[in-house]
Amino acid sequence: MYPCQFGVRGWFQSLSTPEQNLLIAVAVLLAGLLLGSLAAFFVRRILFASGVDEAVEGTPFERTARQLGSSTVQLLAQLSGLFVFVVAALYAARTIGLVPEEALVEAVGRFLPQLFVAIFIVLIGLVVADKAELVVDERLKSIKLPEVTIVSTLLKVSILYVAALVALSQLGVATGALLILLAAYAFGVFFLGGLAFKDLLSSAAAGIYLLLSEPYAIGDEIEIDGHRGIVQEMGVFVTHIERDGEEYILPNRKVFREGAIRIRGE
Amino acid sequence: MSQLGDLLDDVVSEVDGAFLFSPSGSLYGRFQEADEPVVVVGTENDVDAEAFVELPLEFEDVRERIRFGIEGGLENEFIEEGDQVACALRLFADDIDTVTRVRAGDFDRSGVYGLFVDSRAEPEVIRNVLEVAIELGKKGQKGKRVGALFVVGDAGKVMNKSRPLSYNPFEKSHVHVGDPIVDVMLKEFSRLDGAFVISDSGKIVSAYRYLEPAAEGVDIPKGLGARHMAAGAITKDTNAVAVVLSESDGLVRAFSGGEIILELDPEEY
Numbered sequence: 001m002y003p004c005q006f007g008v009r010g011w012f013q014s015l016s017t018p019e020q021n022l023l024i025a026v027a028v029l030l031a032g033l034l035l036g037s038l039a040a041f042f043v044r045r046i047l048f049a050s051g052v053d054e055a056v057e058g059t060p061f062e063r064t065a066r067q068l069g070s071s072t073v074q075l076l077a078q079l080s081g082l083f084v085f086v087v088a089a090l091y092a093a094r095t096i097g098l099v100p101e102e103a104l105v106e107a108v109g110r111f112l113p114q115l116f117v118a119i120f121i122v123l124i125g126l127v128v129a130d131k132a133e134l135v136v137d138e139r140l141k142s143i144k145l146p147e148v149t150i151v152s153t154l155l156k157v158s159i160l161y162v163a164a165l166v167a168l169s170q171l172g173v174a175t176g177a178l179l180i181l182l183a184a185y186a187f188g189v190f191f192l193g194g195l196a197f198k199d200l201l202s203s204a205a206a207g208i209y210l211l212l213s214e215p216y217a218i219g220d221e222i223e224i225d226g227h228r229g230i231v232q233e234m235g236v237f238v239t240h241i242e243r244d245g246e247e248y249i250l251p252n253r254k255v256f257r258e259g260a261i262r263i264r265g266e
Numbered sequence: 267m268s269q270l271g272d273l274l275d276d277v278v279s280e281v282d283g284a285f286l287f288s289p290s291g292s293l294y295g296r297f298q299e300a301d302e303p304v305v306v307v308g309t310e311n312d313v314d315a316e317a318f319v320e321l322p323l324e325f326e327d328v329r330e331r332i333r334f335g336i337e338g339g340l341e342n343e344f345i346e347e348g349d350q351v352a353c354a355l356r357l358f359a360d361d362i363d364t365v366t367r368v369r370a371g372d373f374d375r376s377g378v379y380g381l382f383v384d385s386r387a388e389p390e391v392i393r394n395v396l397e398v399a400i401e402l403g404k405k406g407q408k409g410k411r412v413g414a415l416f417v418v419g420d421a422g423k424v425m426n427k428s429r430p431l432s433y434n435p436f437e438k439s440h441v442h443v444g445d446p447i448v449d450v451m452l453k454e455f456s457r458l459d460g461a462f463v464i465s466d467s468g469k470i471v472s473a474y475r476y477l478e479p480a481a482e483g484v485d486i487p488k489g490l491g492a493r494h495m496a497a498g499a500i501t502k503d504t505n506a507v508a509v510v511l512s513e514s515d516g517l518v519r520a521f522s523g524g525e526i527i528l529e530l531d532p533e534e535y
Contacts, residue, residue: 219425
């Protein structure tokens with residue numbers, strides 16, 4: 001054992017410096033290859049274990065990846081493996097002095113992780129955007145209104161936009177203008193959306209209280225805002241009251257604003 | 267065997283329309299050029315047909331399936347009363363293997379299409395209730411046969427024409443038929459007497475209701491018990507639909523307007 005190791009060390013020291021460096025470079029490269037594939041393997045295992053492969057099933061991104069003989073999980077795993085390998089290759093190159101300028105290596109070394117993170121973010125953004133579009137479309141499938149697909153498209157574009165923004169800022173590109181655009185967009189969505197959904201939201205808030213505490217139930221006779229009748233249906237947004245074949249559909253916020261009269265007995 | 271071909275030609279000669287029951291996309295594509303109206307009947311409109319009648323459930327009984335399809339076709343005015351119609355459907359195989367000829371309006375309208383489409387409650391809700399009843403009829407409660415009565419739709423009026431037999435286990439709960447948990451709950455509560463009241467949107471309003479409708483003029487076949495009588499009476503007195511699982515013969519019957527509209531044997535599903 002010892003003589004053998006001794007022998008290897010002796011042999012190594014007998015080599016010239018460039019030869020030593022080359023050997024180290026090759027070793028680093030091999031270690032990088034090994035570590036890279038190990039990283040890819042573990043990333044893939046983790047992604048599979050957390051059900052990412054099932055979550056991305058059916059997204060356009062996954063389909064494109066499949067057509068190219070890969071999959072989202074494999075792509076992510078390969079990317080992380082590649083990252084480890086590239087870092088190793090960089091060190092190997094520096095060892096044999098292939099890259100003369102130390103500053104360049106430093107700069108590349110600092111830039112590389114950012115680049116990889118940016119790529120990761122774009123990939124994840126793509127997958128999440130596709131998935132969100134799919135889920136929303138699935139939810140809205142029962143509504144037979146072609147224009148409703150704009151909701152999912154809008155959501156997808158928003159997610160892609162945010163992902164692109166994060167990726168760009170990761171790379172150090174000036175994103176100030178894009179950020180302002182995002183702020184304006186978010187303001188528009190929340191402010192105008194809130195304004196548009198004001199009545200719905202206040203009805204829903206009242207409806208949740210009504211459903212939880214049930215001050216009146218289906219079959220009770222009540223009067224809301226001058227409409228008297230038997231409660232036929234209670235929902236989150238509206239209450240249906242029926243009397244003599246006329247069904248009033250009243251928003252729940254009316255119950256809170258005007259109060260309801262419950263008619264008991266004869 | 268050209269005679270067989272002739273026979274088939276005789277069956278489908280001079281028909282005014284064709285009904286395809288759950289056709290494949292390619293089959294429907296071949297029919298698109300036809301001059302006569304082609305109506306697709308199925309649980310889902312897979313082929314994006316213009317004339318489509320939605321089956322609420324896969325009727326095992328072929329006659330029921332055809333009847334539902336034809337009544338739906340008449341109701342939607344895809345065909346007219348008295349039209350000769352060829353129906354292509356599957357009987358044994360997984361794809362279409364049977365062609366039959368029917369004259370629309372030959373049999374009295376049972377209203378089975380109207381039961382689903384024209385009721386107060388949503389078709390989906392009625393279908394879910396029927397499925398629960400069929401499931402209950404198949405398995406029973408712990409191996410024992412049970413009976414059950416579901417009153418669907420017009421819940422406000424039904425509640426006012428009934429009284430509680432016991433505390434209502436569904437008070438302040440907001441479960442709907444079709445929720446996975448509900449099957450188990452309904453099975454448990456079906457052990458106890460009384461009716462389930464279900465609203466138009468499928469919310470289970472109450473269990474243990476004793477129905478007190480005006481029962482005059484309700485005519486149901488002899489041999490059926492109080493549960494069916496109550497079902498017939500409540501549907502005559504209100505705009506509700508009732509689904510009854512008989513404890514004695516194990517059949518599921520649907521009532522509307524005081525009459526039996528549909529009779530199903532749970533064992534066939």
